[in-house]
Amino acid sequence: MKTIKFLHDLRKTIEKKMAHKRKIILVLFILFSLWALRMKYHFSTEKLQRTYQCWSLKNQELQLSDWFDPTYRSNLSTMTEWSAPIVWHGTYNESSLKTYYTSRNIAVGLIVFAVGRYLHYHLPEFLLSADKFFMVGQKVIIYVMVENFTNIPWISLRRLGMFKIFQVKKEKRWQDNSMMRMKIISEHIMNHIQYEVDYLFCMDVDQIFKNKYGLETLGSSVAQLHAYWYNKHPSKFPYERNNLSEAYIPKGKGDFYYHAAVFGGTTIRVLDIVSECAKGIMNDKKNNIEAVWHDESHLNKYFFLHKPSKILSPEYCWDYRATYSFDIKTVKLSWDIKFHKLLRVTS
Secondary structure, three states, rough: HHHHHHHHHHHHHHHHHHHHHHHHHHHHHHHHHHHHHHHHHOOHHHHHHHHHHHHHHOOOOOOOHHOOOOOOOOOOOEEEOOOOOOEOOOEEOHHHHHHHHHHHOOEEEEEEEEOHHHHHHHHHHHHHHHHHHHHOOOOOEEEEOOHHHOOOOOOOOOEEEEEEEOOOOOOHHHHHHHHHHHHHHHHHHHHOHHHHHOEEEOOOOOOOOOOEHOOOOOOOOOEEEEOOOOOOOOOHHHOOOOOOOOOOOHHHHHOOOOOEEEEEHHHHHHHHHHHHHOOOOOHHHHHHOOOOOOOHHHHHHHHHOOOEEEEHHHHHOEOOOOOOOOOOOOOEEOOOOOOHHHOOOOO
């Protein structure tokens, strides 16, 4: 009996020790798991605070006062009546813009048409200068519209840049090439561009980037002041004055005269711009009407009805052959030499 009792007590003692060891092992396992999680995810109060601050900044809208100083060029018009900034060199804070857009990991598109002889005479220099100055440090996709793939020049772009080439139909007249681009752009935005970039610029190919063309140009809808009309009275603007045209703007009306060589905005807003312009152009065609400055007349009508959220000064599309102006400090994009008689031949 004593032996049995001894064995029974021994078994209980062993069971208690085993249960104690299991608890210790379980606690150690939990502690190890927590340590492993901390090593993997780096949980800490400070890091959680920093994560929250980053998240807050990412979801905070950029205010005009955060990046724009209208007083820097006080001798010029820097704000519109509807409180849109007119961007001149020096009126913007690059650091603030970079901080804001870097947190959003944006992509910017640039669409350009090089039809007929424009491909040979202008496209290579346009692409090379764009690669050097357009949206440096950002992801960029350049959409090149051509009629013939075989003549495309080989150009090596920077690390964040790429270009896509699409074939388009060449129209019988250069005026139609100019006007039909609105319809073509709208089709490409709907088919693929809206899924690839956040912002989109549309530019003429007979231009050359001269200096950094950066984040200060981004906005919901962006219009470009015309180099020859930016300092003229609206009564002098070459708007379409035929009241039967969709591009008609009455005398005494209007804010600025915008250049169709440059316009842009968010991808969806650009879709609205080109769709409305294309609609106006096609309606005019049905009535055998052609606006005085073709797609540019329709673009001005659009911005007359739907005010742009940002306007670029003539420094962003300047013609060096224009009368010298002290207003122009740093040219971002310039007109190339115009060989209209040679390049506008469509036969």
